[in-house]
Amino acid sequence: MSVFTLARLSSTATAEAPLAQAALPTKGLARFAQALPTLFAPETAGIEGTEALPAVWQDEETFAARIADYQAATAALADAARSDNREAFNTALASTKAACQACHNAFRAKPSG
Numbered sequence: 143m144s145v146f147t148l149a150r151l152s153s154t155a156t157a158e159a160p161l162a163q164a165a166l167p168t169k170g171l172a173r174f175a176q177a178l179p180t181l182f183a184p185e186t187a188g189i190e191g192t193e194a195l196p197a198v199w200q201d202e203e204t205f206a207a208r209i210a211d212y213q214a215a216t217a218a219l220a221d222a223a224r225s226d227n228r229e230a231f232n233t234a235l236a237s238t239k240a241a242c243q244a245c246h247n248a249f250r251a252k253p254s255g
């Protein structure tokens with residue numbers, strides 16, 4: 143869901159279309175970011191077939207920091223869309239993508255994107 147939303151937002155960023163149409167998907171992304179800690183609750187550690195590295199549950203502090211970065215980036219993105227601020231939107235889109243990557247690099251078995 144995050145990938146699909148992000149792809150759509152990337153095309154919104156380059157299009158002439160008003161950012162208002164991105165308001166709903168960005169809000170969804172920000173909400174999902176708020177739910178991330180629940181998705182990686184302690185009882186999900188070592189679940190079969192997971193790509194999540196053990197560090198998720200072993201280095202909770204850093205993982206929580208990556209989640210916080212991501213929540214801040216997606217919240218800024220939603221704000222920028224709501225206020226139709228294209229410059230802020232593009233900045234926040236870049237930091238959102240960087241936040242996906244930063245977390246995957248340290249916490250996901252296939253740090254592809």
Ligand code: HEC
Nearest residue numbers: 144145148192193194195208209212241242245246249250
């Ligand atoms: C705070 C850490 C964190 C952030 C931020 C994060 N991810 Fe992930 N992501 C993970 C982890 C850990 C996994 C492995 C989950 C698993 O296999 O159980 C994962 C898995 C994925 C997968 C594979 C899903 C699957 O079903 O196999 C995709 C696609 C993905 N992330 C995309 C994104 C995108 C796009 C963003 C940003 C919009 C993002 N992620 C942000 C930690 C993060």
